[in-house]
Amino acid sequence: EVQLVESGGGLVQPGESLRLSCVVSGFIFSDYSMNWVRQAPGKGLEWVSHINGRSANIHYADSVEGRFTISRDNAKNSLYLQMNSLRAEDTAVYYCARDLRDNYSIDYWGQGTLVTVSS
């Protein structure tokens, strides 16, 4: 069974940093590209970042470029999102999400972790 479990969310002040983690199981992690997608409270979905299996290709949304860094450790079946210089508008549930194999889409999602940026 495919499972993705996020952690690391919480309440931080503007300008602070936070690191999100996602541990996966049920599939060969290194074979899949991964994503972070976020959803502000009561709002729609926003794609944040994408990384391929070997970390050779990485993409970011303009809204987080230069502040967020996606990474992965295939030996630990883990995906990360380092978030620096956090802003109030970064407040959201952050989902770890797996690419559909050999297709550009997202097939499995974690339950999400809530990040709240507030003073």
Add this chain to the structure above:
Amino acid sequence: DIVMTQTPISSPVTLGQPASISCSSSESLVHSDGNTYLSWLQQRPGQPPRLLIYKTSNRFSGVPDRFSGSGAGTDFTLKISRVETEDVAVYYCMQATQFPWTFGQGTKVEIK
């Protein structure tokens, strides 16, 4: 960035009746490899999204056949042939033809 626009924003439907959601993109979603990477996702209240349709018209594993996707270029449609109670959700289209990937604003399907 490619802008995705869904209509309607809200769709009250009668149980057992069909529902249709439209999604248009600000530019063609045909990838250089010839595929069109338009997906539809369902998000039930309090749940993460769930993939329904990928590459415009391919149903994902386990998705009931009352869900179907169609379209080409810049105009796409998700149809539910006969709405059931469990279909109450927000539906999103998503393009993955070009980074940054972008979503429509969502369409809420509710029972009349």
